[in-house]
Amino acid sequence: MSKLSKWILAIILFASIVCEMPTISAKGETIIINTKSLNIRSGPGLTYPVTGSMKKGERAEVLSTSGDWHEIRFGSGKGWIASWLVVNEEAKEFAAMSAVSKVNALNIRTEPSLNAAVIGQMDAGESAVMTGRQGEWASIVKNGIDGWVHTDYITEIPQSEKRQTSTVDKPDIGSDQFTVSVDALNVRKAPGLSSKKVGLIHKGESYSVKEIDGNWVRLSLGKKTSGWVYSFHGTLGAKSVKGRESNTASSNKKVTVLTNGTNIRSSATTSSSIVVRANAGEKLTVIGEEGDWYNVSLPSGETAFIAKWVVSTGDVASAERIDKPKKKTARASGTLNGLTIVVDAGHGGNDRGTTGMQGTDEKLLTLMTAELLSAKLKAAGANVVMTRESDTYVSLRKRVSVSHQSGADAFISLHYDANPDTSITGFTTYYTHTSQKSLASSINDGLASTISLRNRGAQPANFLVLRENRQNAVLIELGFLSNPSEERILTTEMFREQATHGIYQGLLDHFDAN
Template sequence: MRKTVQLLIALVLIVSISMPKLSNAASDDLIVTGKILNLREGPGLSYPILDELKEGDTLSTIEKSGDWIHVKSGNTEGWVASWLTKPLTEKESAETSKIIISQVDHLNVRAEPSLSAAVLAQLFLGNEANYIKSENDWIQIQFGTVTGWVSSQYITIKDRSIENNQSPVASTAKGNLFTVTVDAVNVRKKADLTSKRIGVAYNGEQFTVLDQAKNWVQIQYADKTKGWIYSFYGTFSTNGNTAAPSNGQASDESVTIIYDGTNLREEASTASAIVHLGNVGETYPILSTEGDWYKIALKDGQVAFVANWVVSLNNATQHVSSTQKNSSSRKKGTLRGLTIVIDPGHGGNDHGTTGVRGTDEKDITLKTAELLKSKLRAAGADVVLTRESDVYVDLRKRVAMGHQVEADAFISIHYDATENSSVSGVTTYYMNSYQKQLAEYVHAGLSKKVSIRDRGVQPGNYLVLRENRQEAILIELGFLSNPSEERNITTDYYREQATLGIYQGILNYFDAQL
């Protein structure tokens, strides 16, 4: 018995000596250095994960246990591996007090530092947001309740004024609007993917914002029904841009149907019942706007909705013809006063062609379009993209966007493919005779900047050219089906040279019109 007691005492002493001692540490903040850091229930890899932290997140230290640190992240406490953190330096702490200021209108705030990422919100000229960190050419920001990424090309970074400690006011505040940008998205009872579904919202539908929580937005779904939508599936805007005329009467604007058999519907949704079929040339006064839909008055007194991609917009007070725009005081070497639509081919579930090395056409057309947009805007042009993220946009809607803004040029960007893997080169297509001269100028500029085979200017029966009233061209920037060419045309250098050539060709074309 005595030996047993002595053995137990010895074991207790050994365990107490070998156990790590807990020590209350100073409340110095930490910063996460790993790409991903799991916040766990206890000090060890076997404990359940409470949350997933990302590089750059800051933490408050509570105590330490060996190689593990008890921390507080927001309102959540847990344990993290010390080797994936470091003390927050004065410099890093100072960076958290910086702000960014948007230098352009409609600056996309994206879910990830990538042009193919979903658009969470938009900044307008002069909007401020909290700086979080930088990664290559991207800046992570906090804009109201939205955390996302913006391109560093279009912002300036400043130290926050000591006198002004208020957070920037986001355009995503309560009372503003959320527009669905995917085909359909579930509306849920709570801000959780496992929550009960109370309905479905469709592309173009617009809802009043009631609240936000992390990556969710609460909307007024029906008259007395509130619901939550994952904010990655839409964009925010101010309700001032879409308000109906206050007197309930028709505005000065009207729409003209551009396709025979156009569906005019009961509600602003493609799932709504059809009340009338419109034919090309018919004109209807606009009562109000709801997302991508116009509320219009029919001749028999009925009200209906028509999608904005199957009509052209007429404005009695603000209509300016292309001739009038071009006769303004534009100087050679600039594009001021011109509107140019860039159409990044494919998107969403339409991947376009996929290269032998796995490149999806839809991804590099968007990257190319963004580069071209920055060059054209720098020359003074008003640039419109038919898509700004990885979403599907109907071909007729793309054409209609050019008609609505009365584009001076419509440039569709693509990459080519064929069964013969030896075929290579760059081609510029046009369809109508009034598009040929633009194609020739742009192709001349492009062929001077890229080194791959020149396939010339050719007629091409593509919908975005055939149905386009504007001066429109479609450019195939090389063959993804050719392994060697795919390796070349998917580089940053190639995209830079190609967009420089296209830009120069557009500039030369409009200079020749003066």
């Protein structure tokens, strides 16, 4: 080979190597992985095989986008990743922003989801460095913790203005009345969250303003007494109805404890200390609400918190008005546009569910099925809410609460069955209330058209997630893990693909007919 030929060959080889190298295109968007580990798939959806993975902090170039999925350059090839688990590199701009909490006990979560684990909290007025945004969530860093908070409960301000709130957060000093806009608001001795509580005021009440210090307002409470409140929890303006006249409805609301030994806590979190325990049937007066908790008055005169999912209000009609979302978009036949569907992956965390003859954990199988079903429903236009998106424990009443809060058009609880008699096989769709029977029948028919297991039909059953659910709800047992032959079928990707398509078809048929 001549010297010239060798040079030409070397140039060709060099060019081919350069062309294969992953580069960051000036025209392409650069994203950063924002979860501990992210699967790379061969196509834009959870049904496609996993071809690799990336770790938190790694960067990639976006080549194209399909729905909620990004095509990226990966090694010498290409792959697809979920867009909701990454952030744009431009998120670095948010480092110059602060997120100031509007409420007490604002949860900081591991992921941008209400089902993600809580790793910390922020109280009203506390701030954190904002590092990015994803939909209705903001990523923050506080005291060394990286996490996510919901943007409904924060105010975003430039860090340079953090101490200069006069143009951002500070109320108008010329206003002479402060009107409470939350159910209950603590009054403190001094302008700070660590200051002693000296009273409690309620929604709609108005008080004279004596002084303003940053985000804090000192109010005249009568009889030469005064106290400080955080300004985010009210409005300053012209004089309005004063005192406690508007508190009648709030003070008359009562809740009933549902189980014996129910914990009543010092603050609105399960990690706070237990003040007292209540038994089933006891009624408590509600003086305020904080997230998923009621602030209640105890017989001793103290105030404490009880979780909403362990009590009954006895006022379904009013609760439905609160929980129902705003007007839905029109739905075309053959689609799920405008519908909200809650997909409930049964069990999770320390609740493994049943374990199959070959060691299959129900909790993991339900989650894989829920993820696949969610992808299909989203593709059909539905707004999908999952009660859990990882291997975490979620109480039954919390699952029902998610259904109520989202105003679900359908609540689908996914399970796999077991029986001491290992010869029993088949799938079953359960309902409790007669209003749920139509949905159960449609879904059961849909499953029967796609999977070859024995059809045990749509049957009534007394499951809590159905019994306590005000929304249209069903619980599906997709087969028996206790039967060795059926377990081998249930653990295949093919079965999950067929089963989720059957549920999807059943939902379409139900809503087209209703």
